Structure formats: C-alpha cells, structure tokens
Amino acid sequence: NAGVTQTPKFQVLKTGQSMTLQCAQDMNHNSMYWYRQDPGMGLRLIYYSASEGTTDKGEVPNGYNVSRLNKREFSLRLESAAPSQTSVYFCASSRTPQGSPLHFGNGTRLTVT
Amino acid sequence: GQQVMQIPQYQHVQEGEDFTTYCNSSTTLSNIQWYKQRPGGHPVFLIQLVKSGEVKKQKRLTFQFGEAKKNSSLHITATQTTDVGTYFCAVQADRGSTLGRLYFGRGTQLTVWP
Numbered sequence: 001n002a003g004v005t006q007t008p009k010f011q012v013l014k015t016g017q018s019m020t021l022q023c024a025q026d027m028n029h030n031s032m033y034w035y036r037q038d039p040g041m042g043l044r045l046i047y048y049s050a051s052e053g054t055t056d057k058g059e060v061p062n063g064y065n066v067s068r069l070n071k072r073e074f075s076l077r078l079e080s081a082a083p084s085q086t087s088v089y090f091c092a093s094s095r096t097p098q099g100s101p102l103h104f105g106n107g108t109r110l111t112v113t
Numbered sequence: 114g115q116q117v118m119q120i121p122q123y124q125h126v127q128e129g130e131d132f133t134t135y136c137n138s139s140t141t142l143s144n145i146q147w148y149k150q151r152p153g154g155h156p157v158f159l160i161q162l163v164k165s166g167e168v169k170k171q172k173r174l175t176f177q178f179g180e181a182k183k184n185s186s187l188h189i190t191a192t193q194t195t196d197v198g199t200y201f202c203a204v205q206a207d208r209g210s211t212l213g214r215l216y217f218g219r220g221t222q223l224t225v226w227p
Contacts, residue, residue: 033215040122042201042219043156058214090155098205099144101158102215 002026006091006105013081013112021076021108023091031097032074034058034066036087037107043090049074050097081112116140117204119218127226132189134221136202145185146203146215147176156201159187192225199223 004025013019025032030051035043035058045058047066055066063085065077074093078085089108094100116139126132136145144163148156160169162178162185169176175188189196199220 035217040219042119043203043217045214045216048214056214059216099161099163101146101161102148102156102203103158104155106155 004091004093004103004105006089006108008108009106011108011110013078013110015082015112017081018077018079019081020078021089021091021110022073023075023105024073025093025103026072027093027095027103028071029093029095029103030071031094031100032068033092033094033102034064034074034076035090035092036060036085037090038087046076046089048097081110083112086110086112117202117216117218119202119221121221122219123222123224125224125226126192128194129191132192132196132223133186134200134202134223135184135186136204136218137184138204140183142182142204144205145178147185147187148201148203148217149198150201150220151198154198189223192223194225194227197223197225 007022033048034046037043044060046064047058049055049068052071067075091105092102094102118137120135146161147159150156160176165182166180167178173190177186199222201220202218203215
C-alpha cells in the first residue's frame with residue numbers, strides 16, 4: 001500500500017498564478033487534512049474533511065480552497081498564489097476524525113516568487 | 114483556536130544524555146498524540162494518550178499524560194543519533210472543539226552530538 005500520496009513534490013509559482021495540490025490515500029480513511037509547515041511554526045491546519053462530503057476551515061484557511069473529490073482524494077487549491085504561501089504542505093488522513101492517528105504524505109515544497 | 118505550548122523549542126544533547134519535551138494546554142484535552150519528524154521527512158505518529166495520568170513506554174521513550182489532562186511529556190533515556198528530529202505534540206480539546214481539529218505544538222527540535 002502506498003498510504004498517502006501527494007503530488008507534486010516540488011513547485012515554483014509566480015505571484016498570482018494558481019495551482020492545485022493533489023492528495024490521495026488508499027487506507028479507506030474517512031478523514032483527510034491539509035497542513036502547512038513553516039520554520040518554527042509547527043504544523044498549522046488549513047482545511048480538513050471529517051468525512052466524505054464535508055469540509056471545514058482550520059486555523060489558516062485564507063487564500064485556499066479544498067475539494068473532497070471522493071473518499072480517497074482531497075485537493076488543495078491556491079487561486080492566486082502569494083509569497084506568504086511559500087511553505088511545505090502536508091496532506092494527512094485518519095480513520096476517524098477524533099482520536100485516530102494521522103498518516104502523512106511526503107509533502108509538497110512550494111515556492112512563490 | 115486550541116492553545117498548546119511546547120517547550121523547549123530546541124534541545125542539543127550529547128549522545129547518551131536524556132531528553133525531555135513538554136506540551137501544555139490551557140484547556141482540558143480529550144487526548145494527546147506525539148509525532149516525530151526526521152529532517153526532510155514527514156511527521157510519523159508515535160503514540161496516543163487518552164487517560165488521566167497515563168504513562169506509556171516505547172523502548173527508551175516514555176510518554177506521560179497529566180492528571181488534569183492539560184499537559185504531557187515525552188522523555189527519551191540515553192539518546193542516540195537516530196533520535197535526531199523534531200518532536201511534536203498534537204491535541205484535541207475535551208469539549209467545545211470542532212470535530213476533527215487536531216492542533217500541533219511548534220515542536221522541539223532535538224540535535225544529538227555523537
């Protein structure tokens with residue numbers, strides 16, 4: 001099993017460009033998450049989907065949109081990238097939204113110039 | 114959002130020394146999880162604590178959950194170079210939180226000198 005797969009691994013954007021980060025899990029998990037990681041800031045929750053068909057904002061949702069395409073896939077879209085969105089993005093999944101460990105993908109390193 | 118403080122931010126030890134990181138919350142927690150992230154890698158789940166006063170061990174790692182379920186610690190005995198990485202706690206509040214919100218501390222970055 002691949003676990004949680006994120007694409008792409010690296011991306012460079014210019015300010016104002018848009019892009020979608022893809023995430024898929026093959027563990028039949030119900031919940032999926034998008035985090036961003038910046039030096040010294042830990043992991044901050046952008047959006048999450050407690051179950052298929054639902055999405056909710058996390059701590060830092062501004063500038064992002066998400067789509068829970070089906071149970072396996074959860075995408076993150078940047079409509080108009082800004083330098084402040086330069087970060088490492090991690091997708092994660094868990095069996096249930098409460099009390100289950102998170103399984104993380106390998107991350108996407110995004111640079112916005 | 115959920116407030117969770119993790120200290121220290123950095124810790125440098127010589128191989129063989131012990132290491133402890135602490136996680137403190139302003140509110141009662143339903144559970145706390147610990148993760149390890151190796152340099153350049155992704156966070157990997159270590160353990161979850163649920164019960165008040167719970168203590169769990171994994172080889173040289175000891176995890177504790179406070180009696181009031183507001184704080185936790187991770188202690189590593191006799192560190193090895195393989196322990197290098199950043200250790201994060203992650204919390205969900207006992208009540209009032211939106212289902213699915215898991216908040217991470219800022220992490221403790223451990224460096225081990227051989």
